[in-house]
Amino acid sequence: xxxxxxxxxxxLFKNKNTSIKRGTSPFIIGLLVVFIxxxxxxxxxxxxxxxxxxxTEDGYLIEYLWPNNEFYFNNYINVFKHFTVDVNGQIKxxxxxxxxxxxxxxxxxxxxxxxxxxxxxxxxxxxxxxSSLIYNIVLITMILPIVGAYPAEMSVLRGLGLYNQxxxxxxxxxxxxxxxxxxxxxxxxxxxxxxxxxxxxDGADQYTVLLKVIMPLLKNTxxxxxxxxxxxxxxxYQSQLLYIPSYPTLAYGIYYITNVKxxxxxxxxxxxxSAAIVFATPIIILxxxxxxxxxxxxxxxxxxx
Amino acid sequence: xxxNRIFKSKHDWFFYxxxxxxxxIQFFIFYIVVNFNSILLVFQKFENGKFVxxxxxxxxxxxxxxxxxxxxxxxxxxxxxxxSLITYVFQMVFGFPFAIMFSFYIAKKYKGSGFFKxxxxxxxxxxxxxxxxxxxIFSDGAMLDVIEMITGEKPFLGITKGYPFELALIYTIWSSxxxxxxxxxxxxxxxxDSIIESAQLDGITPFKEMILITIPLIYPTxxxxxxxxxxxxxxxxxxxxxxxxxxxxxxxKTLGYFMYATMKSSVTDxxxxxxxxxxxxxxxxxTMAITFGARxxxxxxxxxxxx
Numbered sequence: 001x002x003x004x005x006x007x008x009x010x011x012l013f014k015n016k017n018t019s020i021k022r023g024t025s026p027f028i029i030g031l032l033v034v035f036i037x038x039x040x041x042x043x044x045x046x047x048x049x050x051x052x053x054x055x056t057e058d059g060y061l062i063e064y065l066w067p068n069n070e071f072y073f074n075n076y077i078n079v080f081k082h083f084t085v086d087v088n089g090q091i092k093x094x095x096x097x098x099x100x101x102x103x104x105x106x107x108x109x110x111x112x113x114x115x116x117x118x119x120x121x122x123x124x125x126x127x128x129x130x131s132s133l134i135y136n137i138v139l140i141t142m143i144l145p146i147v148g149a150y151p152a153e154m155s156v157l158r159g160l161g162l163y164n165q166x167x168x169x170x171x172x173x174x175x176x177x178x179x180x181x182x183x184x185x186x187x188x189x190x191x192x193x194x195x196x197x198x199x200x201x202d203g204a205d206q207y208t209v210l211l212k213v214i215m216p217l218l219k220n221t222x223x224x225x226x227x228x229x230x231x232x233x234x235x236x237y238q239s240q241l242l243y244i245p246s247y248p249t250l251a252y253g254i255y256y257i258t259n260v261k262x263x264x265x266x267x268x269x270x271x272x273x274s275a276a277i278v279f280a281t282p283i284i285i286l287x288x289x290x291x292x293x294x295x296x297x298x299x300x301x302x303x304x305x
Numbered sequence: 306x307x308x309n310r311i312f313k314s315k316h317d318w319f320f321y322x323x324x325x326x327x328x329x330i331q332f333f334i335f336y337i338v339v340n341f342n343s344i345l346l347v348f349q350k351f352e353n354g355k356f357v358x359x360x361x362x363x364x365x366x367x368x369x370x371x372x373x374x375x376x377x378x379x380x381x382x383x384x385x386x387x388x389s390l391i392t393y394v395f396q397m398v399f400g401f402p403f404a405i406m407f408s409f410y411i412a413k414k415y416k417g418s419g420f421f422k423x424x425x426x427x428x429x430x431x432x433x434x435x436x437x438x439x440x441x442i443f444s445d446g447a448m449l450d451v452i453e454m455i456t457g458e459k460p461f462l463g464i465t466k467g468y469p470f471e472l473a474l475i476y477t478i479w480s481s482x483x484x485x486x487x488x489x490x491x492x493x494x495x496x497x498d499s500i501i502e503s504a505q506l507d508g509i510t511p512f513k514e515m516i517l518i519t520i521p522l523i524y525p526t527x528x529x530x531x532x533x534x535x536x537x538x539x540x541x542x543x544x545x546x547x548x549x550x551x552x553x554x555x556x557x558k559t560l561g562y563f564m565y566a567t568m569k570s571s572v573t574d575x576x577x578x579x580x581x582x583x584x585x586x587x588x589x590x591x592t593m594a595i596t597f598g599a600r601x602x603x604x605x606x607x608x609x610x611x612x
Contacts (some may be wrong), residue, residue: 001539002424003314006489010412011418016322025511025512027511027512027515028410028415028511030408031406031409031410031415032410032415032416032417034403034406035417035421035424036501038421038424039420039421039424040427041479042424042427042428045436045439045443046439048443048447049437049439049443050441052442052447055307060446064446064447064449064450065446065447065450065451069317071464084372095488096379112402115328118323118324118328119328120323122321122324125343126311126317127311128311128323130325134325134329135367137332141336143536143596144593145536145540145589145593145596146340146585146589147345147538147539147540147564147585147588147589147592148343148540148564148581148582148585148586148589149339149340149538149583149585150346150564150565150585151346151568151570151571151577151578151579151582151585152340152342152343152346152578152582153335154572154578155342155346155575155578156334156335156338156339156342160334171331172335173582174327174328174331175328175331175332175335175336176328176332177336205316205320206317207320208322215563224459231430232431233448235433235434236430237432237434237547238546239567241569242565242568242569242572245572251432253432254432254435254438254542255434255547255550257398258363258437258438258441258547259548259549259550259552260436260550267441269446272438272442273438273439273442275438276434276435276438277435279432279435280431280432280436283430283431283432284430284431287426287427287430287431290425291426294426295422295423295426295487303552
């Protein structure tokens with residue numbers, strides 16, 4: 001009885017004795033072992049790729065598995081010199097691909113964060129019939145599984161002159177549907193109308209309230225959504241390949257040297273790996289800096305800090 | 306009593322319309338028009354530079370043999386469909402239970418959980434093109450050496466040529482835990498401490514806690530994931546395009562890969578559009594039936610459901 005009464009009020013896991021006891025459960029030890037194996041598989045793959053990227057072509061062909069005694073850093077210099085893609089006879093350099101990536105990933109990330117945010121605010125702020133229609137559209141389009149709309153989408157893009165235009169992708173991504181609408185909707189709804197009503201009493205107009213009251217309150221979530229979308233677009237090469245083939249991004253460049261390119265300096269394996277590591281580095285840095293934010297519990301009720 | 310009006314002035318109307326207009330136009334064009342266009346394409350064919358009415362012939366082609374896309378018969382589609390189903394089953398058998406167990410470990414903050422969370426999420430952050438490149442090169446180089454060290458001989462065809470589907474499947478499951486674990490962990494963190502505490506006072510083990518308390522309480526999240534997974538069953542490319550580009554071995558192809566790769570090679574060839582649109586409509590109908598059916602069944606199985 002005493003034992004029960006003396007139990008801590010919150011979180012038995014924080015009780016040291018319990019924690020030790022729970023930690024020795026065969027199930028938990030088994031999971032720990034699986035985790036360690038999983039981590040090792042990733043560490044081995046990454047570590048091997050880094051060492052292999054520091055080999056000469058001959059060094060790699062002689063020894064696939066173990067690192068060489070000497071490191072050949074020129075592969076990384078060559079990536080910047082020779083990492084090119086051929087688009088209908090036009091050579092695109094790594095600088096071209098970087099600009100395209102920023103225009104594609106950067107702008108679209110902002111669009112895909114801001115449009116759902118603004119529309120969600122309008123739906124909450126003005127709960128008219130049209131707003132509830134918009135809300136239902138979001139729910140329905142998330143549930144309805146549409147397969148293979150590529151041909152119809154391509155015909156529409158071509159018909160509107162949006163095909164193979166980088167600004168065409170901006171219009172294509174100017175949509176409010178999806179999970180992030182619901183995230184913003186829940187956040188604005190939980191704010192309460194006092195926020196905007198107080199601003200109106202002070203003489204602010206609707207645009208000022210949106211820009212100077214609502215947006216700053218949603219800043220953390222907007223930044224998180226921009227980051228997640230940016231990483232998604234940075235890594236995406238398939239949309240670029242289909243919709244803007246003349247504007248290769250860095251992700252496409254990696255795909256190109258893996259599956260297409262056959263006749264240049266970057267064809268050898270250590271250089272391909274160097275290019276992949278160079279391409280992944282900015283995202284890994286971004287991930288390390290913002291890991292807590294990126295892995296925060298993004299729920300339909302907003303971000304749990 | 307005065308009516309509390311939603312729009313109090315013309316400025317409110319102007320504000321609402323000015324910000325709502327473009328997203329609505331976008332929705333109209335890229336959802337309504339695109340899907341309506343899909344339905345139109347189903348009954349058309351491309352002839353002499355324009356689309357003309359073709360009745361139900363595209364359906365006949367989908368269920369027999371395509372006249373525009375080489376060597377595509379119903380048997381090929383069934384083979385690709387089988388691969389899509391195998392992928393889903395493997396994801397359910399291996400990916401799903403491990404995702405739940407990993408999430409449980411992380412949510413309970415056992416030893417190293419913060420570090421493991423980062424490791425599990427990493428493949429979601431770093432481009433699939435990078436991981437696939439490493440995976441592919443490792444499999445055809447270093448992995449062969451490892452296999453030779455263990456078994457004494459190297460696989461004759463290498464791994465990407467000998468086991469193209471298996472390699473992509475292993476990669477897909479290996480790299481897929483990130484988002485699922487993140488969202489399951491989020492759901493698990495909402496479970497009230499008092500429920501867990503009372504069970505622990507009764508001497509519950511971690512395994513039983515996961516089976517008897519955690520899973521039933523996050524059941525709606527699990528249902529959402531299973532249903533979303535089913536909805537994507539025929540669009541899942543399993544990274545095959547990233548692995549093999551346009552030239553994936555026929556025995557590795559899924560329907561998702563087939564749809565994307567064919568569209569990519571047919572961008573300028575309008576004659577393939579009607580067949581692809583028809584196949585898309587057929588698959589949408591099948592997916593819809595599977596998804597809504599599964600959802601109804603899973604909701605009935607809810608352990609927290611009250612009768």
